[in-house]
Amino acid sequence: MKENKVFQLNGFIGVLAILLFLALSVFMLINETIGLAIPLLIITVFLASGMTIVQPNKAVVVTFFGRYLGTIRENGLFLTVPLTVRRNVSLRVRNFNSKKLKVNDVDGNPIEIAAVIVFKVVDSAKAVFDVDNYEEFVEIQSETAIRHVATKYPYDTFENVELTLRGNAEEVSNELARELQERLDVAGVKVIEARLTHLAYSTEIAQAMLQRQQATAIISARQKIVEGAVGMAQMAIKQLEQDGTIELDEERKMQMVNNLLVAIVSEKSTQPVINTGTLY
Structure with missing residues (x-):
């Protein structure tokens, strides 16, 4: 799946068209011209089903009988393809604070580690259709990436090693962000920042x-x-x-x-x- 733009028309033009057809249908009913009033009412309802409102920093994913037609990213009132199903997707920047995870570092020492992940959706089609629930997907993949990165480095050492979790927090955070981005590309999510928020030995040691x-x-x-x-x-x-x-x-x-x-x-x-x- 890849996001593309769907047909959209200024919503106020759609409102005028709906009011026009509604007025014509009422006029036909008053004049007892049922044969013309009913089609005009059907057209009115048909156009009204295509009206949608898009809030700022949100996108609307449009599907037509199970087929993905496209996405509306601009905010405002729009007239799109009638009889479609529309789903809102937030494009706002969000934080995910992981739980304190207990893992073993590269030396086998049990440690506690946690991180904050700053992310946003950049491809609404992937976020909606390529994963079941992209927010849950971000949560699970974040914890998996944190565990994997923590097992690659020692917590701390006085020996000459390239990286440690405690002494090279910046490098470890960058490594976490890179690995997490690779995991979240499938969901159309961009990792803006990943930072360690907690790092300590487990209480027993x-x-x-x-x-x-x-x-x-x-x-x-x-x-x-x-x-x-x-x-x-x-x-x-x-x-x-x-x-x-x-x-x-x-x-x-x-x-x-x-x-x-x-x-x-x-x-x-x-x-x-x-x-x-x-x-x-």
């Missing part, structure tokens, strides 16, 4: 995952501290050797590096040990 995140963050921070401490120790030894103020053998270099690493890496302030000599 939330505490454990929080501890894991904290441990991973501590390990990552420790790695940075150790790298910095080693660099500082190397710089200190190199500077002392260049100045020539102190000559250090390998054992003293090792001891100095050890003391510097302990002083820098330690979480608490280090206490200096003063050597006062040996008491006899």
